[in-house]
Amino acid sequence: MMHRKQFNRRKNKMENSIAARCRNKFWIVFLALFVFWHPLFYGFNWFSFPGIASPAKQAAIFMEAFLADPVRIRAGTVVKNGGFEDAGKELKLKQKDDACAGRYIYMHDLPGRFNEDLMKECKLLNKWVDMCDYLVNMGLGPDIGNRRFLQSRGWFSTNQFSLEPIFHSRMKQYECLTNDSSRAAAVFVPYYAGFDVVRHLWGDFNASVRDSGALGLVKWLREKPEWGFMGGRDHFMVAGRITWDFRRLDDGDSSWGNKLMLLPECRNMTVLTIESSPRDKNDFAIPYPSYFHPSTDDQILQWQSRMRKQRRRTLFSFAGAPRPNLDDSIRGQIIRQCLKSRTKCRLSECKPERRKCDNPVYVMRMFQSSVFCLQPPGDSFTRRSTFDSILAGCIPVFFTPASAYVQYLWHLPRNFAKYSVLIPEGDVRGKNVSIENILSGISNSRVSAMREEVIKLIPKLVYADPRTRLKRIKDAFDLTVEAVIDRVKKLRKEMREGKDSSLDFDDEHSWKYYAFGTVAEHEWDHFFSKQISSTRQN
Incomplete structure (x- = not known):
């Protein structure tokens, strides 16, 4: 009896040992197969064989396209006819030529x-x-x-x-x-x-x-x-x-x-x-x-053509109100000079009770009939009137570079003399210049060239109607x-x-850096030499 028990114990021990060895060999074989098949399965391009393409391949193409542009995939503009083949084609084209690349x-x-x-x-x-x-x-x-x-x-x-x-x-x-x-x-x-x-x-x-x-x-x-x-x-x-x-x-x-x-x-x-x-x-x-918000390219082109043909009987005009409460304002001198040049200047004093300057038809009619439009500072450096005048084909006359030249760097030419006139405000304040004499002394050929530059600027300064989209012309928003x-x-x-x-550069010279790419000494330094105080515009 004792021998049989010992025999059974030895038998069980041997069976357990054999089973353990088999299990070890199984895991070794499994590991070897995994090492062999993993690179073969994932590293080889099975889709290169004709006929192998499967729904799995289509799903992979779809997923790749989705990750590249989930917005268009969700919108259904890439997946067509219930299939994913077009998504792959779209992705390949997108990778080669994405019109929005760098513009999103x-x-x-x-x-x-x-x-x-x-x-x-x-x-x-x-x-x-x-x-x-x-x-x-x-x-x-x-x-x-x-x-x-x-x-x-x-x-x-x-x-x-x-x-x-x-x-x-x-x-x-x-x-x-x-x-x-x-x-x-x-x-x-x-x-x-x-x-x-x-x-x-x-x-x-x-x-x-x-x-x-x-x-x-x-x-x-x-x-x-x-x-x-x-x-x-x-x-x-x-x-x-x-x-x-x-x-x-x-x-x-x-x-x-x-x-x-x-x-x-x-x-x-x-x-x-x-x-x-x-x-x-x-x-x-x-x-x-401004007042013009075109919905088509043709509306802009037609307006430009109309401004080129416009007859302008007035040498210069000014629409604005005096600023008696501002000691540095030159508007009083400008109004007096305009009144003195009655045959050459047209004046519209913007009084709250009359509201002429808020009437687009009145403003555009006056500017369309003028060769030059005066744009002095008001409560602040800039004016909406500047853009109204350019829209009317009227050459703007500035009295400080802070009114436009160092402001609208993305929309106006750096060569300001091509489209405008600068009369230093200090000369007007000191009564050292006659605006009429300066503007009258500009040759007809130069006036024609400047007006053409002004008219060319119109598309860059208007905001198109948001409910439409221009096809060829870039506006101020673009x-x-x-x-x-x-x-x-x-x-x-x-x-x-x-x-x-x-x-x-420091804040004192930032205007020069952005306008000219340098902080070197410039002829306009005296315009910005004093600390610009906070002002407000009503």
């Missing part, structure tokens, strides 16, 4: 309190004018219709401070929008900064109330993953008022504006304004919205977006290289 824009979906809700408070957006009338048609204002001196279509009664909804509406139609922020060349922030601040510019509002919207915006942006890519340096926004409304230097309740553009986050962003600060690096001026993308591309390159070109 990601637009933040901001809470309504930062943009569209502000339009609902339209009665608070202007102390003197009911802005509700101007915000129809996506911010273009009421359609003027067929009027004498204007074309039958494309003309609207547009308020000069309506840029934010107009630009936002155009961005919604931008052909290279993307839902994938990692592909974006730049990130648009559709914040209506001007509409936000203007509600609190007049009245009993303290500084904290005026800053609340701006502070809420930057807090919202910081919490988004897109902000971390470049710390906001790839972000841009539009502020449809002059820069001084957003540069309050202290927290006194009686100080003007808010401090949006002085916030660290906004100093990283590109801020587009209708008037920028010549001394700061993060804001850039783009054209005021040029602005291109310039922003180029700027962000440069900033991105500098970040990779650990550089910062803004360290090459």
